[in-house]
Amino acid sequence: MKTIDQFKRSEQTDTFDEISKGVGHFDVKGKTILIPEMNRIGCHLMAGVFRGFGVSSFVMDTYKGLDMGKEHTSGKECFPCIVTLGDILLYMKKEEERLGDQFNPESYMYFMPESGGPCRFGMYNKFHRIILDSIAGLDRLKIVTLTADNNYSLDGLLPKEKVLEFRKAAYLSVVIGDALDRLLWRIRPYEKKEGEADIFINNAIERMTEFFSKYSSGKNLHKIVDELEEIVKKSREVIDPDIPRKPIVAVVGEIYVRSHLKTNQDTIRMLEKYGAEVVNASVGEWINYITYDQVRMAKRDLKIGLKSLRIKDIKDSLFRYLKYSMTLFYQYMQQRKIYRLALKYIDIQEDHKIGHLEKNLKNNNAFSFEVGTEACLSIPSALEYARKGFNGVVNIFPFTCMPSNLTSSIAKPLMSRLHTPYLDVSYDGSFQPGREPALRTFMYQAYQHFKVNGRA
Numbered sequence: 001m002k003t004i005d006q007f008k009r010s011e012q013t014d015t016f017d018e019i020s021k022g023v024g025h026f027d028v029k030g031k032t033i034l035i036p037e038m039n040r041i042g043c044h045l046m047a048g049v050f051r052g053f054g055v056s057s058f059v060m061d062t063y064k065g066l067d068m069g070k071e072h073t074s075g076k077e078c079f080p081c082i083v084t085l086g087d088i089l090l091y092m093k094k095e096e097e098r099l100g101d102q103f104n105p106e107s108y109m110y111f112m113p114e115s116g117g118p119c120r121f122g123m124y125n126k127f128h129r130i131i132l133d134s135i136a137g138l139d140r141l142k143i144v145t146l147t148a149d150n151n152y153s154l155d156g157l158l159p160k161e162k163v164l165e166f167r168k169a170a171y172l173s174v175v176i177g178d179a180l181d182r183l184l185w186r187i188r189p190y191e192k193k194e195g196e197a198d199i200f201i202n203n204a205i206e207r208m209t210e211f212f213s214k215y216s217s218g219k220n221l222h223k224i225v226d227e228l229e230e231i232v233k234k235s236r237e238v239i240d241p242d243i244p245r246k247p248i249v250a251v252v253g254e255i256y257v258r259s260h261l262k263t264n265q266d267t268i269r270m271l272e273k274y275g276a277e278v279v280n281a282s283v284g285e286w287i288n289y290i291t292y293d294q295v296r297m298a299k300r301d302l303k304i305g306l307k308s309l310r311i312k313d314i315k316d317s318l319f320r321y322l323k324y325s326m327t328l329f330y331q332y333m334q335q336r337k338i339y340r341l342a343l344k345y346i347d348i349q350e351d352h353k354i355g356h357l358e359k360n361l362k363n364n365n366a367f368s369f370e371v372g373t374e375a376c377l378s379i380p381s382a383l384e385y386a387r388k389g390f391n392g393v394v395n396i397f398p399f400t401c402m403p404s405n406l407t408s409s410i411a412k413p414l415m416s417r418l419h420t421p422y423l424d425v426s427y428d429g430s431f432q433p434g435r436e437p438a439l440r441t442f443m444y445q446a447y448q449h450f451k452v453n454g455r456a
């Protein structure tokens with residue numbers, strides 16, 4: 001007979017299995033993949049990659065369904081979880097209105113990756129599953145996920161022989177998305193005519209998405225890179241050379257909110273309004289961090305296996321170590337290639353190497369990769385930017401975000417020691433009258449720093 005505890009545990013497991021059934025690696029053939037918009041560019045390029053492999057894919061309209069997201073949540077959830085829930089609910093509602101009797105939720109798949117560890121990102125798709133299951137018909141809408149725990153493996157989604165090709169194109173889309181973002185932040189503060197940089201980048205997004213749709217599959221990735229080169233070359237024409245360089249400000253923080261324009265109320269534009277040139281942390285940095293962490297853990301397991309002389313463990317960890325080291329090497333190589341290409345024409349900021357960031361944390365005894373989360377990137381990046389001579393650092397995050405509050409408590413005193421202006425800005429969907437004055441005051445400090453120390 002089961003004890004009460006065993007009974008409770010098995011009940012919980014059954015329930016959790018039930019939730020997990022509609023979340024996972026499903027064959028995407030013949031389905032339409034629905035991608036939530038996170039950053040301005042990368043998600044559109046990713047939709048292009050799916051289309052390049054013959055899978056219909058769309059980026060959903062974002063933020064317009066926020067009220068629906070709020071209706072199904074208590075307010076205690078992470079804000080990105082509420083926003084993305086609203087995106088999928090509104091999209092489904094509109095599709096039902098548009099298609100009437102022809103509407104079939106089974107023909108779509110909702111794309112929601114996850115990461116484990118102490119952070120709640122691993123729970124978004126399970127929580128969304130519970131909500132979708134509670135709405136008539138939407139229990140048939142599957143949630144397709146990729147998890148950081150196996151370095152975002154694509155096994156099961158696509159035919160085996162296509163997985164590696166897709167992975168390469170997908171990574172390229174991430175890096176090109178980052179490079180185009182950085183291009184926008186580099187040219188917009190110096191544009192000849194107001195609005196010209198945004199128009200230029202919007203055209204570039206369309207062009208690059210089209211190229212990813214055409215050339216992701218097969219051996220034509222170089223055509224995408226060639227097109228990027230044309231775009232970067234032309235971007236210089238947007239700049240007015242008579243406008244002097246401005247104070248440079250770095251943005252770190254939680255990946256969704258710092259990247260999602262509506263959620264962060266376009267903080268970068270606001271900083272630019274008060275005289276900044278801004279560099280936001282990239283999405284590629286997060287992908288590289290996930291791969292780096294797999295290498296780190298395989299190395300740790302290998303050491304344990306060697307100590308205990310367990311042959312199976314040694315083999316397994318050695319295999320993982322080699323596999324992820326090669327993946328990381330490939331990613332760095334691709335990333336360097338794209339940034340070097342852009343740097344031939346314009347000085348955008350390159351990304352940090354993750355190993356360098358870890359060393360930086362260790363040297364400062366500031367945090368540990370053993371704890372995990374985005375704090376592993378935000379804290380050493382802030383330090384790195386300050387040492388390089390950036391004129392200020394802004395930490396953008398969702399209100400109540402655990403890793404970002406860690407970042408804030410550790411980075412703030414470090415920035416103060418380095419005499420670098422620093423500001424925390426948290427978002428939960430409300431409009432705070434004090435936010436603009438706070439950013440403006442921060443920019444005043446950044447400008448004083450700039451006057452004394454110059455630019456990085």
Ligand code: SF4
Nearest residue numbers: 078119120121401402
């Ligand atoms: S990083 Fe913050 S907002 Fe994102 S899932 Fe984790 S706790 Fe939530």
